[in-house]
Amino acid sequence: MITRKNYETYVLDYLEGTLSEDLKKAFENFLNQNPDIREEIESLCDMPSITPQQESFPGKHRLKASTIKGLTYTEELIIAELENIATPEQRQELKYIINNDPQIKNLRLEYQHTKLQPPDITYPYKNYLKHKVISLPVIIKNAVAYAALVILLIAITTFLRHPDRQIATSLELRPGIEQTFLLTPADLAPMPRLNRPVIVKHNKQNTSHHSNKQTVTTTRDTISSPQQTAQIVDRIKPKSFSVQVPITHTIIIHNNQEKTKFYHTLADLGTKTKKKFSTWLEERGIKITRREFMIKIKNRSYGISVAGK
Amino acid sequence: MVSPGQYNEAVDKYADGLYRFALKLCGDRDDAQDLVQDAFEKLWKNRKKVDSQKIKSYLFTIVYHKFIDNYRKKSFQASLEETGLDPSYTDSYSDVKEVLQKAIDRLPPAQKSVILLRDWEGYSYKEIEQITGLNENQVKVYIFRARKFLRDFIKDPKILI
Numbered sequence: 001m002i003t004r005k006n007y008e009t010y011v012l013d014y015l016e017g018t019l020s021e022d023l024k025k026a027f028e029n030f031l032n033q034n035p036d037i038r039e040e041i042e043s044l045c046d047m048p049s050i051t052p053q054q055e056s057f058p059g060k061h062r063l064k065a066s067t068i069k070g071l072t073y074t075e076e077l078i079i080a081e082l083e084n085i086a087t088p089e090q091r092q093e094l095k096y097i098i099n100n101d102p103q104i105k106n107l108r109l110e111y112q113h114t115k116l117q118p119p120d121i122t123y124p125y126k127n128y129l130k131h132k133v134i135s136l137p138v139i140i141k142n143a144v145a146y147a148a149l150v151i152l153l154i155a156i157t158t159f160l161r162h163p164d165r166q167i168a169t170s171l172e173l174r175p176g177i178e179q180t181f182l183l184t185p186a187d188l189a190p191m192p193r194l195n196r197p198v199i200v201k202h203n204k205q206n207t208s209h210h211s212n213k214q215t216v217t218t219t220r221d222t223i224s225s226p227q228q229t230a231q232i233v234d235r236i237k238p239k240s241f242s243v244q245v246p247i248t249h250t251i252i253i254h255n256n257q258e259k260t261k262f263y264h265t266l267a268d269l270g271t272k273t274k275k276k277f278s279t280w281l282e283e284r285g286i287k288i289t290r291r292e293f294m295i296k297i298k299n300r301s302y303g304i305s306v307a308g309k
Numbered sequence: 310m311v312s313p314g315q316y317n318e319a320v321d322k323y324a325d326g327l328y329r330f331a332l333k334l335c336g337d338r339d340d341a342q343d344l345v346q347d348a349f350e351k352l353w354k355n356r357k358k359v360d361s362q363k364i365k366s367y368l369f370t371i372v373y374h375k376f377i378d379n380y381r382k383k384s385f386q387a388s389l390e391e392t393g394l395d396p397s398y399t400d401s402y403s404d405v406k407e408v409l410q411k412a413i414d415r416l417p418p419a420q421k422s423v424i425l426l427r428d429w430e431g432y433s434y435k436e437i438e439q440i441t442g443l444n445e446n447q448v449k450v451y452i453f454r455a456r457k458f459l460r461d462f463i464k465d466p467k468i469l470i
Contacts, residue, residue: 068453079453083427085434113405114459116413116428123328125342129349130317 002030004037011041061097061104074104078111311356311364319364320349327368330425334376336414344372369430370440373422380418405463412462420455423448 002010007030013019014027031038064073071079077094080086086094098105311319324345331341348371352359359367413421422441426432432440437448 068450071453071457075457076453079456082456083452085449110460110464111456113409113463114456116409116424118326118329118429121325121329121332123324123342123345125346126320126324129320129324129346131313131353 002026004034007034007037011044015041015044061093061101074107075111078104078108081108082111082115311352311359311361313356315361315364316349316353316356319352319368323365323368324349326430327372329429330369331372331376333413333425334372334418334422335379340379344375347375348372366432366436366440369426369432373426373441376422377418408463409459412459415462416455416458419443420451420458423451424455424459427452 010027061074066073066076077090080090328345331344335341348368351371423437426437434445434448438445
């Protein structure tokens with residue numbers, strides 16, 4: 001029997017629909033007889049239901065660990081985005097973090113500054129690196145001209161290689177014969193504003209005593225006025241040194257700026273020859289810097305090339 | 310196989326970038342020029358073996374390894390001598406670019422190389438992996454750490470002195 005005294009025990013089950021059919025009918029009859037209680041129960045039905053709030057922990061990203069030692073999780077996300085390797089989920093997460101944490105926005109901005117821009121630097125010796133390209137049709141077309149040129153070159157080479165002949169542009173060494181050369185300061189002077197390498201020539205002498213040597217210096221450009229030479233010599237003041245070269249290569253001394261012109265010539269030498277030449281320089285107290293073909297005298301660099309057998 | 314024409318084209322196309330890279334790595338113009346010359350010399354000598362599609366990475370690979378070799382030799386020599394801090398690092402900095410340049414110079418060689426290849430040459434992680442011989446994860450870690458270092462340096466150059 002449902003009465004005004006005990007009806008409350010049935011209210012909740014009635015509202016949730018868990019009453020048995022008999023009790024449900026009995027409870028509805030009771031409500032019909034007591035309209036004030038019906039009104040009270042109906043007002044309960046209009047109450048909003050209580051659902052769990054959608055709360056999230058604001059600093060989750062600070063708790064997460066980075067896969068890279070020394071970086072925070074957020075930094076890893078920012079760099080991944082900058083590097084264009086972030087997954088869609090990572091981008092979404094970063095967006096969320098930035099929206100909720102203004103400091104991260106600044107951090108992201110700082111990282112964007114680490115993107116490097118290449119400076120405007122050009123390599124100055126491109127032309128020296130290039131090799132001649134001759135196409136086959138051109139060769140065929142000019143076959144006669146080339147043949148004539150080859151004959152001419154052979155003739156010139158034969159003429160220049162004659163033992164009694166001095167090659168005007170280089171210091172030449174005879175195979176198997178120990179020869180002595182005296183290099184004077186003037187020989188080593190850097191040549192200003194020349195558009196091709198200046199190569200010095202020396203007369204060969206078989207005596208080892210310096211004072212008896214005759215040194216003849218010629219250059220292919222005119223810097224040889226006594227005043228100009230004196231100025232240059234005075235500026236660099238390198239020690240004269242004599243060289244005794246029992247190897248069979250031509251030695252060319254040129255200033256630092258010209259070294260690339262000889263580069264391929266040197267590169268063609270075998271390792272043994274290079275080593276032999278390096279040893280030869282070291283034995284004479286000549287400091288070899290950077291590459292085998294550089295020597296340093298009084299803190300100025302000069303190039304040395306070894307060419308041709 | 311690289312033809313002489315392709316070789317010369319490579320000189321025009323890549324010598325500048327290669328020189329920039331070498332110069333930033335070693336910080337010396339003569340050394341950088343030598344590195345570039347070495348790379349092209351090697352390319353010329355091996356032109357019959359080199360894939361013409363991979364000339365650029367071939368050149369950067371040579372420069373990178375040559376630099377690392379030289380660096381190791383120099384480090385060994387330097388470790389035998391006492392070295393002091395460069396006083397220029399205590400100077401005040403006027404703009405971000407300037408600070409960034411200083412910061413790059415202070416990166417360890419491997420990190421410096423990978424970040425230059427990435428930002429200056431636009432290489433992918435995979436390509437950097439091939440050039441440097443590092444694995445892809447190492448490349449990623451080096452780039453991320455380099456960025457962290459640069460960012461910290463930009464923020465406060467003096468904290469790293």
